[in-house]
Amino acid sequence: MSVLEVDKQFPNLGSKLGLCVKDLDKRVLYQNENCVKTCGLMTGQVCGKTCMRLYHQIEECAAVSEGMKLFKATEIEGHKVDALIVNDGNSITTILYPLDEDQDKFKKQEIFFQERGLTKSEVRIMQMVMQGMTNAAIAEKLFISKATLKTHLNNIYKKLPASMRPSQVRG
Secondary structure, eight states: HHHHHHHHHHOOTTTTTTEEEOOOTTTEEEEOHHHHHHHOTTTTBBBBBBBHHHHHHHHHHSSSSOEEEEEEEEEEEEEEEEEEEEEEOOOEEEEEEEOOOOOOHHHHHHHHHHTOOOOOHHHHHHHHHTTTHHHHHHEEEOOOOHHHHHHHHHHHHHHHHOOGSSSHOOO
């Protein structure tokens, strides 16, 4: 796939998204500027970067190598991102969405949750959910049982819109 073909297919990626297209041998065919900033210039090379190590999880779990998987809040080459990796049978496409780690983001989340009646503990739990943490990891970090966490989550979800359910938030 040529750069022009990719640019025609994805004209409005925006200024944040990273895009990398590889052939099925994992040789990089195209990278946009944001992908180059994250991984370095890889065009023409076989990729062994973090996203390809993540891609291995798709390969080993599928009877056929085609498929896609979203990796929430993962680290790729020192950058915290959500990564969507797709194998359509012709190419492997990686889309990277950089995650803001700044305090401003967490303050906005805190205000959003407080406006909906969440307690300080519930806000903290919900921020961990938004970061993609599992229930087991949250319970361990907070030194509470999984059952106690489940009670908190049930109370939280009663206060939030349906779009904030775990399947929507955690991907």
